[in-house]
Amino acid sequence: MSHRPPNPSGRVTSAKIVIAGGFGVGKTTLVGSVSEITPLTTEAIMTSAGVGVDDTRQVPGQTTTTVAMDFGRISIDRDLILYLFGTPGQTRFWFMWDELVRGAIGAVVLVDTRRLADCFAAIDFFEHRRLPYLVAINCFDGMQYHDPQDVRDAWRSRATCRWWPATPVTGSRRSTC
């Protein structure tokens, strides 16, 4: 929690942050882990129709997928609230992204370093719109498959990018690595 002086106007300021990234990288889990309210989710069960379309090899436990958005909230201070909007990860739902980023001040691109390339489209999306973003590494099961410095170097040329290695966890715990 920050210790900023109270806003003299007494008004509450809110900001919108988008949580984005490829399919199954942990966006819904992240929003649920850090949100102080029960998150709104739009999960649909993945059926056999998705076999051959949805690649769940790296997340074999995944049985549902976001079909519209996730929503959560974090109170940074008494007068500053962050609203978190998680995107769907599957390309067939990407038409939602233009709506979801409207009014956002920035984005988190969540990355599973076992499949870095899956986040490139999200990076391109935010760079194209010149929306500031940071890259967060999801250390699935506590494993770091790449040295954080190597991943940082891969984004060094991206002027709008900031760095935040993170470990979203399933459940209500919050932690970073």
Ligand SMILES: Nc1nc2c(ncn2[C@@H]2O[C@H](COP(=O)(O)OP(=O)(O)OP(=O)(O)O)[C@@H](O)[C@H]2O)c(=O)[nH]1
């Ligand atoms: N062990 C572990 N599993 C995780 C973590 N984050 C997500 N998962 C699991 O990975 C799978 C996908 O997580 P989701 O949060 O649904 O991923 P998503 O990015 O929202 O997926 P889509 O909305 O389908 O793109 C689920 O089975 C989660 O339980 C993590 O930090 N550690």
Ligand SMILES: [Mg+2]
């Ligand atoms: Mg999701």
